């Protein structure tokens with residue numbers, strides 16, 4: 001028969017999902033409340049308040065979309081894209097392609113520029129393209145988990161604002177692990193993830209957006225309700241693509257004091273997100289980002305001391321994901337399998353052109369701690385020796401310990 005669930009306790013060092021904060025797991029056992037119970041709506045309001053602080057924004061709108069991170073991306077893009085709208089998507093890894101795919105499905109006329117994986121864009125190159133393409137929306141990834149690179153956004157955001165273009169950012173991998181300054185960088189809508197640096201299970205996507213996005217959404221709602229007379233062609237197109245679940249107009253009514261029923265809130269996930277955000281704010285954003293930098297440094301020094309190479313341009317390294325070039329002649333999947341089977345440690349491979357070429361080690365949220373960094377370095381060294389790779393035995397953990405000794 002089926003036994004009671006009793007899963008292994010794994011060391012999760014992937015770029016998501018990562019280990020969940022024990023306090024978050026406990027919060028998920030909290031009894032269910034009705035979704036219009038004032039006790040519950042107060043929890044909704046508190047979650048919105050804390051999200052504003054984590055996104056570093058004064059936006060009124062900051063709430064989770066129920067669904068994984070791509071649900072957040074889809075809610076934002078589907079609510080502002082009308083068929084035929086031009087959307088510029090600069091791509092430097094797999095998740096840029098996800099933005100393209102979602103925008104295309106909602107009928108956008110997508111323009112892209114691509115740069116080599118392992119690099120990011122010079123902001124001036126993106127701005128030049130914005131001036132040439134003149135899109136309604138620019139959508140970009142902040143932290144590309146597929147390559148381990150992070151795109152500077154401030155200059156691009158400022159250019160978009162100046163040209164009255166909407167700037168949408170996938171900050172799924174970065175929120176809670178490194179700064180995401182929504183207002184300062186002139187981001188109009190940002191999407192975060194729970195199962196990465198917030199250390200909450202997968203299943204919700206916190207988003208925030210400003211009045212510029214709200215205006216587009218509300219204008220569209222008027223057209224849809226026939227309050228404004230659209231051209232015949234528009235009418236047909238509006239009818240063609242309209243998500244109910246991801247409709248930000250309805251979700252605003254649901255997350256505001258109007259409390260119009262939309263979906264049934266994912267109660268236990270909201271408890272989890274609230275507790276995850278409480279932990280982030282208790283630690284403090286700056287201290288939390290510094291913690292991620294410290295463990296990244298120890299991990300990188302350890303990997304290098306072992307004789308392995310970090311993949312990607314170091315100037316744009318994403319602090320919460322470390323990509324490692326798989327040494328020649330080594331079967332990357334066999335190494336990952338042994339790490340999991342013998343050490344119960346999970347690290348990631350990558351996608352597309354990087355498949356079989358790099359490993360990716362996440363150091364995110366609760367997974368980002370000394371025990372895990374030392375554990376993964378020691379185990380990786382042992383497994384590589386087992387695979388007859390040439391490594392500098394005994395150096396990796398020592399190099400990481402040096403970092404901790406000097407900087408703690």
Ligand SMILES: *Cc1c(COP(=O)(O)O)cnc(C)c1O
Pocket residue numbers: 015016068069070071095098141143144145170171172173193202
């Ligand atoms: C993980 C990730 C996503 C997708 O998240 P899901 O929760 O799997 O939908 C999107 N963008 C980036 C940058 C990510 O790292």
